[in-house]
Amino acid sequence: MSVLVFAEISDGKFKKAAYEAVSYGRQVADLIGSKVVALAIGQGADPGELGNYGAHTVKSISVGEAFTADAYAAAVNAIANEVSATIVIISNTYTGKSLAPRVAQLMGASLATNVVSLPDTNNGFTVKRGVFSGKAFAYVNLSRNSKVLAITPNSFETKAFGETATIESSSISIGSSSIHIHAVNKVTGKIPLTEAEVVISGGRGLKGPENWHLIEDLATALGAATACSKPVSDMDWRPHSEHVGQTGITIKPNLYIAVGISGAIQHLAGVSSSKVIVAINKDPEAPFFKAADYGIVGDAFEIMPQLIAAAKN
Amino acid sequence: MKILACISVVPDTTTKITFTDNNTHFNTAGVQYILNPYDELAVTRGLEIAEANGGTLTIVHVGKADAEPVIRKALSMGANEAIRIDAEAMDAQHVAEEISKIAGGYDLILTGRESIDYNGGAVCGLLGAILGLPSVNVVTRIDYADGKFSFDRDIDGGRETVTVAGACVASAQKELCEPRIPNMRGIMAARTKPLQVLPSQTAAGYSQYATFELPAAKSGVKLIDPSEAGKLIDILRNEAKVI
Numbered sequence: 001m002s003v004l005v006f007a008e009i010s011d012g013k014f015k016k017a018a019y020e021a022v023s024y025g026r027q028v029a030d031l032i033g034s035k036v037v038a039l040a041i042g043q044g045a046d047p048g049e050l051g052n053y054g055a056h057t058v059k060s061i062s063v064g065e066a067f068t069a070d071a072y073a074a075a076v077n078a079i080a081n082e083v084s085a086t087i088v089i090i091s092n093t094y095t096g097k098s099l100a101p102r103v104a105q106l107m108g109a110s111l112a113t114n115v116v117s118l119p120d121t122n123n124g125f126t127v128k129r130g131v132f133s134g135k136a137f138a139y140v141n142l143s144r145n146s147k148v149l150a151i152t153p154n155s156f157e158t159k160a161f162g163e164t165a166t167i168e169s170s171s172i173s174i175g176s177s178s179i180h181i182h183a184v185n186k187v188t189g190k191i192p193l194t195e196a197e198v199v200i201s202g203g204r205g206l207k208g209p210e211n212w213h214l215i216e217d218l219a220t221a222l223g224a225a226t227a228c229s230k231p232v233s234d235m236d237w238r239p240h241s242e243h244v245g246q247t248g249i250t251i252k253p254n255l256y257i258a259v260g261i262s263g264a265i266q267h268l269a270g271v272s273s274s275k276v277i278v279a280i281n282k283d284p285e286a287p288f289f290k291a292a293d294y295g296i297v298g299d300a301f302e303i304m305p306q307l308i309a310a311a312k313n
Numbered sequence: 314m315k316i317l318a319c320i321s322v323v324p325d326t327t328t329k330i331t332f333t334d335n336n337t338h339f340n341t342a343g344v345q346y347i348l349n350p351y352d353e354l355a356v357t358r359g360l361e362i363a364e365a366n367g368g369t370l371t372i373v374h375v376g377k378a379d380a381e382p383v384i385r386k387a388l389s390m391g392a393n394e395a396i397r398i399d400a401e402a403m404d405a406q407h408v409a410e411e412i413s414k415i416a417g418g419y420d421l422i423l424t425g426r427e428s429i430d431y432n433g434g435a436v437c438g439l440l441g442a443i444l445g446l447p448s449v450n451v452v453t454r455i456d457y458a459d460g461k462f463s464f465d466r467d468i469d470g471g472r473e474t475v476t477v478a479g480a481c482v483a484s485a486q487k488e489l490c491e492p493r494i495p496n497m498r499g500i501m502a503a504r505t506k507p508l509q510v511l512p513s514q515t516a517a518g519y520s521q522y523a524t525f526e527l528p529a530a531k532s533g534v535k536l537i538d539p540s541e542a543g544k545l546i547d548i549l550r551n552e553a554k555v556i
């Protein structure tokens with residue numbers, strides 16, 4: 001019996017979410033008295049790194065094949081069989097969201113996505129997961145023998161166990177997929193929104209796309225990702241991939257700074273799980289102030305340059 | 314071409330979420346139900362592709378009779394027919410198993426990226442795995458030509474273009490299309506379109522929702538003087554310790 005963790009590699013490196021998933025997997029394994037096997041598919045990343053985050057063994061498949069849901073799920077299922085895994089941990093990234101349901105189905109496992117807690121195994125196997133797009137949480141019991149958990153990035157700290165893992169190259173390979181990849185367009189050097197620890201977000205209060213340097217300069221100074229409200233992406237001031245909220249991306253950074261965003265219920269749904277929220281708005285009655293930890297009532301065009309200067313300091 | 318669009322019925326986005334019976338049930342009192350916004354996109358793009366290729370679009374929903382007004386809405390957008398599988402949806406795995414029983418013979422099966430109530434984001438992949446079809450998640454473009462579906466899809470930090478020859482399952486993401494608003498003719502026509510009710514064919518549930526919880530309330534906002542805005546950075550560094 002073991003806990004299998006899919007440790008996601010992107011651009012030749014493990015994602016931070018992969019370290020989180022391995023640390024999480026180790027804590028689950030300790031809880032149920034089992035061992036962690038991490039699975040590293042792809043080139044570049046050093047499988048040995050995962051020992052530090054708690055993996056006992058790392059299975060490595062160093063293929064060139066890019067991710068496709070069907071082929072990767074078949075491989076993960078085959079490895080799960082090989083190492084007798086009853087629990088599979090996957091990060092709830094776009095890749096993880098494509099993978100986890102297929103793996104669960106192949107394994108005949110119970111599935112929980114958006115998981116934000118360690119399992120409670122006192123009475124069954126219960127995890128806490130985000131529901132209603134960030135407006136609530138649910139405790140759900142997973143009743144099948146096997147379980148697949150897709151854990152929300154930024155919900156668990158990475159833990160350094162300072163151990164050395166056994167590295168094995170796997171005899172299982174990635175089979176062919178019915179999905180043919182034609183082009184991949186990645187914005188390099190940018191922090192993916194769902195994994196960012198700090199997010200600076202702008203709303204209609206910024207008046208137009210020409211003012212976005214205010215958001216971007218603060219983001220650069222703080223090493224943050226940028227986001228926006230729905231109308232801003234609807235008007236094409238910003239790309240749709242930056243739209244956060246109930247019908248956009250749900251995020252959970254350590255710090256969310258909302259500039260010129262009113263704080264409508266649909267917007268708050270996607271960001272309210274952020275650890276610390278700052279609202280900057282010229283209207284003291286803006287609903288965002290009720291959801292914020294810190295606030296500045298004032299004109300963004302006067303406040304942002306001060307923040308940028310202080311952040312560069 | 315035969316297209317199937319799976320729809321979920323969810324609380325309106327303005328709903329204030331609360332729970333009853335010691336936080337064991339979602340409080341449905343006064344809640345308005347709508348077609349899940351992502352499913353609206355799936356239905357719209359499915360219709361456009363069906364219309365362009367002389368095909369049909371079928372709606373499927375797993376749920377009880379109270380969902381029928383929303384199913385009729387999907388019909389009024391232009392869908393040809395609807396199937397309601399008469400079962401209380403337990404979880405995404407239960408929904409996918411029920412749908413899989415009627416999903417044979419379709420060229421394209423569409424779902425939403427996720428339902429905005431339970432946010433599983435799972436039905437697309439589950440259906441693909443049950444039916445042995447490829448699944449393409451979070452698609453922002455679907456085109457069909459020469460027997461192939463072509464998709465753009467969101468990936469972490471970017472976007473990719475993929476094609477699939479033959480039947481597949483895909484989940485709709487924002488940007489796929491503008492949702493179609495039913496017109497009067499569509500609304501009239503929907504009243505008499507076939508809505509078939511089929512019995513449940515699976516044993517329910519891989520998981521059980523035990524209790525719910527609301528996020529901890531914020532203790533109150535701490536305001537910083539706008540003339541000393543730079544202090545915020547200092548507070549975030551040294552007091553909140555988040556940068």
Ligand SMILES: Cc1cc2nc3c(=O)[nH]c(=O)nc-3n(C[C@H](O)[C@H](O)[C@H](O)COP(=O)(O)OP(=O)(O)OC[C@H]3O[C@@H](n4cnc5c(N)ncnc54)[C@H](O)[C@@H]3O)c2cc1C
Nearest residue numbers: 203204205229230245246247248260261262267282283300
């Ligand atoms: C079905 C549905 C789904 C939705 N989903 C989402 C979603 O996922 N995400 C989302 O964001 N929205 C969503 N919305 C829209 C949401 O209801 C709001 O309309 C939207 O969030 C408002 O965006 P905003 O705050 O940028 O703009 P506004 O509401 O126009 O607010 C602008 C704010 O900027 C402030 N301001 C103006 N000038 C300045 C200045 N110089 N300095 C400082 N502050 C200034 C104003 O006081 C105001 O509070 C959804 C709506 C519906 C109906």
Ligand SMILES: Nc1ncnc2c1ncn2[C@@H]1O[C@H](COP(=O)(O)O)[C@@H](O)[C@H]1O
Nearest residue numbers: 319321375424425427428433434435436
């Ligand atoms: N009860 C249901 N009946 C039919 N389709 C559903 C149902 N629930 C979810 N779906 C479909 O599956 C998608 C993803 O749902 P979920 O996995 O619950 O986030 C939705 O956008 C719908 O397309």
